[in-house]
Amino acid sequence: xxxxxxxxxxxxxxxxxxxxxxxxxxxxxxxxxxxxxxxxxxxxxxxxxxxxxxxxxxxxxxxxxxxxxxxxxxxxxxxxxxxxxxxxx
Amino acid sequence: xxxxxxxxxxxxxxxxxxxxxxxxxxxxxxxxxxxxxxxxxxxxxxxxxxxxxxxxxxxxxxxxxxxxxxxxxxxxxxxxxxxxxxxxxxxxxxxxxxxxxxxxxxxxxxxxxxxxxxxxxxxxxxxxxxxxxxxxxxxxxxxxxxxxxxxxxxxxxxxxxxxxxxxxxxxxxxxxxxxxxxxxxxxxxxxxxxxxxxxxxxxxxxxxxxxxxxxxxxxxxxxxxxxxxxxxxxxxxxxxxxxxxxxxxxxxxxxxxxxxxxxxxxxxxxxxxxxxxxxxxxxxxxxxxxxxxxxxxxxxxxxxxxxxxxxxxxxxxxxxxxxxxxxxxxxxxxxxxxxxxxxxxxxxxxxxxxxxxxxxxxxxxxxxxxxxxxxxxxxxxxxxxxxxxxxxxxxxxxxxxxxxxxxxxxxxxxxxxxxxxxxxxxxxxxxxxxxxxxxxxxxxxxxxxxxxxxxxxxxxxxxxxxxxxxxxxxxxxxxxxxxxx
Numbered sequence: 001x002x003x004x005x006x007x008x009x010x011x012x013x014x015x016x017x018x019x020x021x022x023x024x025x026x027x028x029x030x031x032x033x034x035x036x037x038x039x040x041x042x043x044x045x046x047x048x049x050x051x052x053x054x055x056x057x058x059x060x061x062x063x064x065x066x067x068x069x070x071x072x073x074x075x076x077x078x079x080x081x082x083x084x085x086x087x088x089x
Numbered sequence: 090x091x092x093x094x095x096x097x098x099x100x101x102x103x104x105x106x107x108x109x110x111x112x113x114x115x116x117x118x119x120x121x122x123x124x125x126x127x128x129x130x131x132x133x134x135x136x137x138x139x140x141x142x143x144x145x146x147x148x149x150x151x152x153x154x155x156x157x158x159x160x161x162x163x164x165x166x167x168x169x170x171x172x173x174x175x176x177x178x179x180x181x182x183x184x185x186x187x188x189x190x191x192x193x194x195x196x197x198x199x200x201x202x203x204x205x206x207x208x209x210x211x212x213x214x215x216x217x218x219x220x221x222x223x224x225x226x227x228x229x230x231x232x233x234x235x236x237x238x239x240x241x242x243x244x245x246x247x248x249x250x251x252x253x254x255x256x257x258x259x260x261x262x263x264x265x266x267x268x269x270x271x272x273x274x275x276x277x278x279x280x281x282x283x284x285x286x287x288x289x290x291x292x293x294x295x296x297x298x299x300x301x302x303x304x305x306x307x308x309x310x311x312x313x314x315x316x317x318x319x320x321x322x323x324x325x326x327x328x329x330x331x332x333x334x335x336x337x338x339x340x341x342x343x344x345x346x347x348x349x350x351x352x353x354x355x356x357x358x359x360x361x362x363x364x365x366x367x368x369x370x371x372x373x374x375x376x377x378x379x380x381x382x383x384x385x386x387x388x389x390x391x392x393x394x395x396x397x398x399x400x401x402x403x404x405x406x407x408x409x410x411x412x413x414x415x416x417x418x419x420x421x422x423x424x425x426x427x428x429x430x431x432x433x434x435x436x437x438x439x440x441x442x443x444x445x446x447x448x449x450x451x452x453x454x455x456x457x458x459x460x461x462x463x464x465x466x467x468x469x470x471x472x473x474x475x476x477x478x479x480x481x482x483x484x485x486x487x488x489x490x491x492x493x494x495x496x497x498x499x500x501x502x503x504x505x506x507x508x509x510x511x512x513x514x515x516x517x518x519x520x521x522x523x524x525x526x527x528x529x530x531x532x533x534x535x536x537x538x539x540x541x542x543x544x545x546x547x548x549x550x551x552x553x554x555x556x557x558x559x560x561x562x563x564x565x566x567x568x569x570x571x572x573x574x
Contacts, residue, residue: 004092006101036094045097047090058155076101079157085374087096 001050002031002080003057005064009073011042018067019075023048026055026063042073047080100371108344108406109372110160111379112399114150115320115337117167117327117392118142120236124174128214131178132221139166139225139234142334142389147230149386153379161379162341162401163541166226167325168236170269171218175248180211184247192282193244194563204286205247207254215255216262223263233308235267235325240315242277243564253286257293260305267323273313273510275517278567284510285559287311288503292526295495299528302536306525307490311506313513313520319449320395324521335392336383337449340376342369343398344406346436350414361415362435369396369439377444395449396440397485398432400460402543408432408453409462409472420462421472429453430483450519452485458538458545459490467546474505474548482512487521492536492547495528502526504555515568 007015023030023046032047050057061077068075103109123134147164154161175181188205219237226234237259239249256268270287273279291306298305310324317328320337349368353361376394384391400408409420412428433453441447455477457463466472474491481487487509493502506522513520527536530547537544 004097006097008098008101032090034090034094043094043098045090045094056155057158061158076105077158078097078100078104081378082157082159082375083092083096083100085378086100086371087092 003048003050004078004080004083005046005048005075007044007068007073007075008041009071012071015044015071015073018071019044019046019064022060022063022067026060027053028055028060103345103371104159107348108341108401108403109375110162110341111338111376112341113163113165113320113339114146114161114379114383115165115167115325115339116143116146116387116389117318117331117335117337119327119331119333120169120174124177126177126179126182128178128217131174132217135218135221136225139168140229143229143231145387149383152386153382157378157382159375159379163233164231165320165322165325166229166231166234167320167327168222168234170236170238170240170326170328172239172246172248172252173329175215175218175252176246178214178248180208180214181247181251184211184251186247189245189247189250192250205250207251211251212255212258215251216258219255219259219263219266222266226265231265233265233267233322235269235322236327237266237268238270238326240271241280241283242271242274242313244280245283253290256290256309257297257305260294260308261297267308267325269310269312269315269324269326271312271315272506273514275314275514275571276567279313279507279510279514279565281507281559281565282562284503284507285500287506288499288501288559291502291524292499295526295528299495302538303495303525303527304538304542307523307538307542310521310523313510314518316449316519318393321397321399321450323523331392332390334389336380336387336389337392337395338376338380338383339395339397339399339449340372341399341401341406342372343400343408343411344403345372346398346432347405347407347411347414350411358431362431365432365435366439369436370443373440373443391446393446393448394440394444396436396444396447396451397449398436398453400454400456401541402459402461404461407460407462408455409460409466413462419469419471420466421476425476426479426483429455429480433484450485454486454489455480455484456486456490456523457548458492458536458543459541461543464543464545467548474550478508478512481509481520482516485519487523489521489523490525490542490545491523492525492527492530492545493550494531494547495526496531497526497550498554498556500554500556500559501550503559505550507559
């Protein structure tokens with residue numbers, strides 16, 4: 001199953017490293033990554049694959065939130081199905 | 090990237106900031122096969138059947154919430170209208186049929202009968218059933234169980250009468266049981282015997298729960314054109330024609346809609362309607378996703394998604410808030426009904442596209458105490474019962490969670506029910522009344538229910554009497570346009 005991780009906050013070093021460490025530790029593969037500046041905020045969006053992972057979405061979401069707090073950014077994790085359902089006919 | 094950054098951030102905002110959630114996952118359960126002439130046997134069958142279907146409901150809802158990150162606010166159960174089971178109960182079988190026949194039709198007997206006498210044993214039996222429902226609701230951890238109901242739009246059966254007469258006791262002695270009575274339909278016309286009775290019953294329920302702001306009345310809805318698959322409370326029940334068990338979902342999203350309207354200050358009506366429609370599509374798709382997962386994980390068929398905009402007391406989660414963002418200084422003023430009509434229609438159009446099966450009430454809810462904006466509009470004096478009545482002709486519910494003075498005459502309450510019922514009957518839509526005469530409180534006084542029921546201010550009611558009108562017996566015939574064959 002795929003998930004979409006969004007990172008929003010003020011840009012600083014360590015964000016990509018912080019997020020990818022959690023993902024790597026949980027055998028989650030990053031299939032797509034993009035960075036944007038939307039207004040004055042830094043936004044990073046990752047599409048990730050849980051196929052080889054034993055972790056649940058909730059567990060990963062919690063770990064990422066801890067990382068986010070340390071880095072001063074907001075990280076949230078969503079199941080891909082929610083996006084498919086909402087944004088595609 | 091498969092999705093644009095805008096889409097992803099939009100979804101994130103909807104869930105985290107604007108209150109997008111699934112309002113309820115409701116399991117509808119048929120209990121017709123639980124009928125038994127012995128009370129204890131019936132109680133046991135009811136408890137066993139509900140438990141066997143619903144034991145995993147709470148845990149499944151939590152697992153879906155975790156997997157998808159969509160908050161699922163309530164877990165609920167609807168059951169077969171209970172009066173359909175109680176006819177075989179021994180004490181109810183002992184009521185003379187001729188008395189109920191005479192009650193239904195004044196011409197049947199020379200002497201008009203006010204209402205057949207119901208013994209304490211019968212009342213206690215009905216209350217015992219309600220207690221069983223309450224007990225199993227707590228056991229499976231649902232916050233409400235709806236269906237302690239009677240459908241009397243054409244006339245009463247003995248069981249209907251017993252269930253209705255037991256309501257003051259049943260609703261004061263239980264916590265999670267919700268009741269409804271259907272008093273009218275476009276096809277059947279209006280059962281004015283029932284309308285009159287419900288005014289008295291509501292007053293009694295208010296008296297029985299007067300120590301708690303007459304909260305018993307918040308668990309009863311009087312309907313016209315009741316639907317069989319409503320997942321919301323207090324009016325939900327699992328109607329006849331529904332399967333053994335199915336899962337229905339109620340989505341929410343006033344906060345999301347309000348947010349899109351806020352960014353359209355200068356837009357024309359077409360843009361406004363289209364944007365609301367598209368947002369409703371997305372909201373409903375979330376409900377559809379959750380419903381399909383619930384059906385899969387519970388192993389029961391998917392019933393419907395109810396696309397109603399259902400407000401909560403959270404300030405941003407208000408239907409009145411949407412109306413005011415559309416350009417009304419205060420909900421209840423001129424333009425309110427038109428704004429609500431646009432909103433409800435746009436929500437329906439978006440929702441219908443998003444879901445394979447749309448049902449329930451599917452409109453906009455305007456429950457006064459549960460909607461922060463509505464309560465404020467009442468407090469400001471800009472929203473009256475008369476305007477609410479007008480609004481019910483274009484949106485889904487009715488005079489809902491409205492607090493009136495405890496001194497309001499029962500026949501006046503019946504008059505309000507009759508008015509709402511006639512709007513439903515003539516316009517071929519569902520309307521309902523969930524009115525709370527707060528014993529001991531007068532106009533302008535604050536009433537705090539707490540939780541999802543919110544808080545409100547006692548609203549004034551026109552004090553002119555309709556006693557003579559309500560005291561006429563019989564039925565108002567169905568309107569001509571109900572004959573569609």
